[in-house]
Amino acid sequence: MASSFTVIPAIDLRQGKVVRLFKGDYERQTDYEVAPAALAASYADTGAEWLHVVDLDGAREGNLANLKTLRELVAAGMKVQAGGGVRSRADVERLFEAGVQRVVLGSLSVREPNTVCEWLATFGPERLTIALDTHFRDGAWRLPSAGWLEAEKATLDELAPFYADAGAKHVLSTDIDRDGTLSGPNLSLYRHLSQRVPKLALQASGGVRELDDIRTAREAGASGIVLGRALLEGRFTLAEALAC
Template sequence: MIIPAIDLIKGQVVRLHQGDFNLKRKYLHKPLFYIQKYIKQGARKIHIIDLDGAKNPNKKQIILLKNIFKNKLPQIQLGGGIRYKKDIDLIFNLTSKVQIILGSSIIQDFENVKKWFKLYNPYSIILALDIKINKNNQKIVFINGWQNRSNIIFEDIIEKFLYLGLKHVLCTDISRDGTFLGPNINLYTEIVKKYPEIFFQASGGISSLKDIINLKNSGVKHVIIGRAFLEKKFTIQEANLCWQKE
């Protein structure tokens, strides 16, 4: 599935360059404008990240999210600053059509996240693993809105969660994100082959319909697209058609 992305800072739609909060592009319209536009174009799911919450969990944009969820929406996958059970319960109380994206808490609070996999439906949880690949081809996970290096390897996290029923993983190559440099096809081909039981989502660098074709052929199940839609490189209709043809 093609999933359009909305990233939010202080109520404004933005895109970061390689995860750098100092290198952000601001977009003209309010979040709901883009969400409704994407729905009209055929989006069946929307990816929303509260970057304020990701950077500082005490600054989550709860009022903004509540106002967004008052509207008629397709399924949402929502992330940013989700650190505690009360955060998850708050979101599930806002809407039933939501999947929770967990990022930093996977690393910083592993024992509680394990409990959440048993408490909630594993299909309602997406692990977001944002990585930088070093010279030895090790996939190092970054946390807290990509501000901090964890020194933990991507595969180690996957192995820990597989037996808990892990189904959905969003993997972003930070070096490609917000760049239009194209996605890291080799990365996705490798992890899909290694973990065929997981529904992988690809994110970062997508700028053309050719990128979508290459990602479909890599075996990923979903593609998250932000800047390319915001800057009208192609439409959701075109992206969906391209995805379905492959």
């Protein structure tokens, strides 16, 4: 069990609005009427230390499409980890300049691991979160990229130990098949990862539907959990989640 545990509310952005996708499908989008900045302020007021932000336009197109909105979220006062559309060192630096504490590297972590290792040495392991979002296909945990739209050759079991050996500290892993489904987190995935790379601080994501999912993810070896749709749809409150 992780010795410390962080509950991280999430805001997914598309065209400056709060949305959620079902299993990462851009054609199966739910829009929420709340303004991103107001939602972030409510999370900050409740006591969240961290906020997770995904630029869905950026993830798909390879640019920082929602940077203006991201700056508004940073202003809410929480520490922000953000990703989506990061393709270059200049993008990383732009996010840091916008006030982001940790930059989430997804597609690049899969496509250009040697480049990401250079950035780990340059910026330090506390400033980067390696996102190894995965689904189980053909007998292995595969790692699609570009907003989960493009298949890649690398597998989770190859890259997770690679990054652990390279000095990474924070790894976020979403089971794509459970993301946005409210079907429960994939505990076997997190047990597998925590056993394979025990020195990484693992953030669980995808499928959380009830408070017990937070407890069981921690017991499975995660050191944090990202909460999206369950909070937006009132399955439980952020205060209740933090109290877990």
